[in-house]
Amino acid sequence: MTDNNDLPGNPEKDPDDWATGDEKMTGPQASYLRTLSQEAGVEFDENLTKADASKAIDDLQAKTGRGDGPAD
Secondary structure, eight states: OOOGGGSTTOOOOOGGGOTTTTSBOOHHHHHHHHHHHHHHTOOOOTTOBHHHHHHHHHHHHHHHTOSSSOOO
């Protein structure tokens, strides 16, 4: 399987490497994360950083089947 982060021109970076990862999550992140949290039956944390919200979204997408590809 190819790691998409190694492809030329792919802007996707690890959230831990984001320059603004420590800032409060964005409105769109909060909205989507709230939806995913409800679908997964988990509590929504409104105090996440951008990086932590991104990771939580990836995790909840896998749990709810909304992500790209099959759930783990």
